[in-house]
Amino acid sequence: MHKIRRGDIVQVIKGRDIDKKGKILRIFPQVKKALVEGINLVKKHRRKTQQDQQGGIVSIEAPISLANLMFFCKNCDHPVKVGFTVLKDGTKSRFCKVCKEVI
Protein backbone atom coordinates (compact mmCIF):
# COMPACT_ATOMS: atom_id res chain seq x y z
CA MET A 1 0.00 0.00 0.00
CA HIS A 2 1.36 3.35 -1.00
CA LYS A 3 1.34 6.51 1.02
CA ILE A 4 0.37 8.60 -1.94
CA ARG A 5 -2.36 7.68 -4.38
CA ARG A 6 -3.86 9.06 -7.53
CA GLY A 7 -6.17 11.96 -6.77
CA ASP A 8 -4.31 12.98 -3.63
CA ILE A 9 -3.24 16.57 -3.13
CA VAL A 10 0.45 16.82 -2.47
CA GLN A 11 2.91 19.58 -1.72
CA VAL A 12 6.39 19.73 -3.22
CA ILE A 13 9.01 19.78 -0.47
CA LYS A 14 12.16 19.80 -2.57
CA GLY A 15 13.42 21.19 -5.85
CA ARG A 16 12.33 23.79 -8.35
CA ASP A 17 8.61 23.69 -7.53
CA ILE A 18 9.06 23.74 -3.76
CA ASP A 19 5.91 24.72 -1.79
CA LYS A 20 3.64 24.25 -4.81
CA LYS A 21 0.58 22.06 -4.45
CA GLY A 22 -1.06 19.81 -6.97
CA LYS A 23 -3.17 16.77 -7.59
CA ILE A 24 -1.60 13.41 -8.36
CA LEU A 25 -2.52 12.47 -11.91
CA ARG A 26 -0.53 9.27 -12.21
CA ILE A 27 1.90 7.23 -10.19
CA PHE A 28 4.80 5.20 -11.51
CA PRO A 29 5.60 2.82 -8.64
CA GLN A 30 8.48 1.11 -10.43
CA VAL A 31 10.49 4.33 -10.61
CA LYS A 32 8.94 5.94 -7.49
CA LYS A 33 7.70 8.92 -9.44
CA ALA A 34 4.41 10.67 -9.97
CA LEU A 35 2.78 13.08 -12.37
CA VAL A 36 1.35 16.03 -10.48
CA GLU A 37 -1.01 18.57 -11.97
CA GLY A 38 0.85 21.82 -12.68
CA ILE A 39 4.11 20.59 -11.15
CA ASN A 40 7.45 20.06 -12.85
CA LEU A 41 6.28 21.53 -16.13
CA VAL A 42 8.46 21.11 -19.16
CA LYS A 43 8.03 22.66 -22.56
CA LYS A 44 7.43 20.24 -25.37
CA HIS A 45 7.06 20.66 -29.06
CA ARG A 46 3.87 19.16 -30.32
CA ARG A 47 2.98 18.35 -33.86
CA LYS A 48 -0.33 19.45 -35.29
CA THR A 49 -2.89 16.68 -35.24
CA GLN A 50 -6.58 16.32 -36.07
CA GLN A 51 -7.48 16.80 -32.40
CA ASP A 52 -4.95 19.53 -31.75
CA GLN A 53 -4.96 22.17 -34.44
CA GLN A 54 -2.64 24.46 -32.55
CA GLY A 55 0.41 22.30 -32.06
CA GLY A 56 3.56 24.26 -31.28
CA ILE A 57 5.11 24.51 -27.84
CA VAL A 58 3.07 23.30 -24.89
CA SER A 59 3.80 22.86 -21.21
CA ILE A 60 3.27 19.40 -19.85
CA GLU A 61 3.95 17.78 -16.52
CA ALA A 62 7.03 15.60 -16.17
CA PRO A 63 7.16 12.91 -13.50
CA ILE A 64 8.62 14.04 -10.19
CA SER A 65 10.20 11.85 -7.53
CA LEU A 66 7.81 10.73 -4.78
CA ALA A 67 10.57 11.63 -2.31
CA ASN A 68 10.03 15.28 -3.23
CA LEU A 69 6.32 15.14 -2.44
CA MET A 70 4.37 15.14 0.78
CA PHE A 71 0.70 14.45 1.32
CA PHE A 72 -1.18 17.69 1.90
CA CYS A 73 -3.77 17.42 4.67
CA LYS A 74 -6.71 19.77 4.05
CA ASN A 75 -7.67 19.50 7.69
CA CYS A 76 -4.24 20.64 8.91
CA ASP A 77 -3.69 22.93 5.89
CA HIS A 78 -0.14 21.60 5.89
CA PRO A 79 1.97 18.83 4.31
CA VAL A 80 1.95 15.89 6.69
CA LYS A 81 3.27 12.41 7.19
CA VAL A 82 0.83 9.63 6.49
CA GLY A 83 0.40 6.57 8.67
CA PHE A 84 -1.45 3.33 8.12
CA THR A 85 -4.11 1.81 10.23
CA VAL A 86 -6.52 -1.11 10.03
CA LEU A 87 -10.13 -0.15 10.60
CA LYS A 88 -12.59 -2.20 12.63
CA ASP A 89 -13.98 -3.84 9.50
CA GLY A 90 -10.49 -4.97 8.50
CA THR A 91 -9.85 -2.51 5.70
CA LYS A 92 -6.50 -0.81 5.60
CA SER A 93 -6.62 2.90 5.73
CA ARG A 94 -4.32 5.88 5.75
CA PHE A 95 -4.39 8.63 8.30
CA CYS A 96 -2.77 11.99 8.86
CA LYS A 97 -0.16 11.66 11.58
CA VAL A 98 -0.88 15.18 12.79
CA CYS A 99 -4.68 15.39 13.12
CA LYS A 100 -5.28 11.59 12.98
CA GLU A 101 -7.96 12.10 10.38
CA VAL A 102 -8.50 9.05 8.18
CA ILE A 103 -7.74 9.93 4.59
Ligand SMILES: [Zn+2]
Ligand atom coordinates in the same frame (compact mmCIF):
# COMPACT_ATOMS: atom_id res chain seq x y z
ZN1 LIG B 1 -4.16 16.45 9.25
